[in-house]
Amino acid sequence: MTPPDYEYLRKLLKDQSGLDLSADKQYLIESRLVPLSRKAGLAGIPELVQKMKAGSASLTAQVVEAMTTNETFFFRDKVPFDHFRQAIMPEVLKARAARKSVRIWCAAGSTGQEPYSLAMCLKEMDSQLAGWRVEIIATDLSQEVLEKSKAGLYSQFEVQRGLPIQMLVKYFKQTGEFWQINPDLRAMVQHRQLNLLHDFSQLGTFDVIFCRNVLIYFDQDTKINIFNRLCKAMEPDGFLVLGAAETVVGLTDAFKPYPDKRGLYRPNDSRMTKAPAGATTPRIAVAAGM
Amino acid sequence: MKTCLVVDDSSVIRKIASRILEDMNFRIVEAEDGAQALEACKRELPDAVLLDWNMPVMDGFEFMMHLRQLPGGDQPKVVFCTTENGIDHISKALHGGANEYIMKPFDKEIVAAKFQEVGLIAAPV
Numbered sequence A: 001m002t003p004p005d006y007e008y009l010r011k012l013l014k015d016q017s018g019l020d021l022s023a024d025k026q027y028l029i030e031s032r033l034v035p036l037s038r039k040a041g042l043a044g045i046p047e048l049v050q051k052m053k054a055g056s057a058s059l060t061a062q063v064v065e066a067m068t069t070n071e072t073f074f075f076r077d078k079v080p081f082d083h084f085r086q087a088i089m090p091e092v093l094k095a096r097a098a099r100k101s102v103r104i105w106c107a108a109g110s111t112g113q114e115p116y117s118l119a120m121c122l123k124e125m126d127s128q129l130a131g132w133r134v135e136i137i138a139t140d141l142s143q144e145v146l147e148k149s150k151a152g153l154y155s156q157f158e159v160q161r162g163l164p165i166q167m168l169v170k171y172f173k174q175t176g177e178f179w180q181i182n183p184d185l186r187a188m189v190q191h192r193q194l195n196l197l198h199d200f201s202q203l204g205t206f207d208v209i210f211c212r213n214v215l216i217y218f219d220q221d222t223k224i225n226i227f228n229r230l231c232k233a234m235e236p237d238g239f240l241v242l243g244a245a246e247t248v249v250g251l252t253d254a255f256k257p258y259p260d261k262r263g264l265y266r267p268n269d270s271r272m273t274k275a276p277a278g279a280t281t282p283r284i285a286v287a288a289g290m
Numbered sequence B: 001m002k003t004c005l006v007v008d009d010s011s012v013i014r015k016i017a018s019r020i021l022e023d024m025n026f027r028i029v030e031a032e033d034g035a036q037a038l039e040a041c042k043r044e045l046p047d048a049v050l051l052d053w054n055m056p057v058m059d060g061f062e063f064m065m066h067l068r069q070l071p072g073g074d075q076p077k078v079v080f081c082t083t084e085n086g087i088d089h090i091s092k093a094l095h096g097g098a099n100e101y102i103m104k105p106f107d108k109e110i111v112a113a114k115f116q117e118v119g120l121i122a123a124p125v
């Protein structure tokens, strides 16, 4: 790959998806884009870049998707789901007892293991949620992973990483070589394509946001920008869950760490006093209007 | 050090599984069928059993039934590891007292995930 082609792709990826590649990631681009060029009937990356420069929006979208890392698994890292069951949901059940609704957003849902893990957690506490409106919204930049998430169809390998066997038996149906999550759990998750670089205020306001293992790919300014917008998309008493290698510390004071719960954050008090729960701010008006 | 009894009639599978489990700090005892496994358990109860289903002499399910009758036999964590990948077999194993279930083919990640699931090894921090 020529240095100008690399620079072109690097800048394009940074602009389109936030992916922040260092100067030496040629191999990564090649490993993903050489197969893509072949599939598109092109000779290789030079021709691919040429077509993209000539304005092929569909090729550009394919390139951006091909460069995303979609690895995920059920109950990934365990701890966040313990937080969800033991800290987040008990507080939500109290705080929303009158409203009886909870809105949860998986901001990089990938192929669905994360939103469906949350759906299974909620199913296990069904009796406490009787009469509640539960929304899980899974978004991702990549249309391809969203399609897979919607289908809820997983290989034998995928259902054996992180998913307890009892849950497989309880919540999945075997179809040939694959396992499909049951329709009632699929119905709990709504899917939308969404680029975190773009405005997401139309999604409304959430009680819980899982934004895990996506910000690691972005540079500092992009992270800060997204954190600040996530804070606006969250109830003042909401919860933010980040990936194991991610933190807000040193980047923004919009969120503060939740004591003794690694990876769990809440909006900062200063903001809570500015926007107390139930106040009719424009944000809440948007949520109500949905 | 925890002990894992690896029960499979294929020496290749026993070898692969043992290598994975040794890396996870288990002491390994091997058995070729359910009857040998039961003898091993009568001598010394392991902390974990990685258990094939279809084997000559005595199959894995029958072995588990006997194991669970031994004094203290409810203690070992039994993790099936078999090509019997149908829901009927899985349910039968769970009802019979299995703790986890690995569908072959397996790899290191799956064994680690399942052993974490039943508390035999700690989750990575």
Ligand SMILES: C[S@@+](CC[C@H](N)C(=O)[O-])C[C@H]1O[C@@H](n2cnc3c(N)ncnc32)[C@H](O)[C@@H]1O
Pocket: A016, A017, A018, A068, A069, A070, A071, A072, A073, A076, A107, A108, A109, A110, A111, A114, A139, A140, A141, A142, A145, A194, A195, A196, A197, A211, A212, A213, A214, A243
């Ligand atoms: C490694 S996966 C994380 C999945 C899941 N949250 C987890 O922790 O297991 C990262 C996901 O982020 C998505 N992604 C990358 N850039 C994005 C962007 N700018 N906006 C939205 N999603 C993005 C990718 O498509 C990919 O599915």
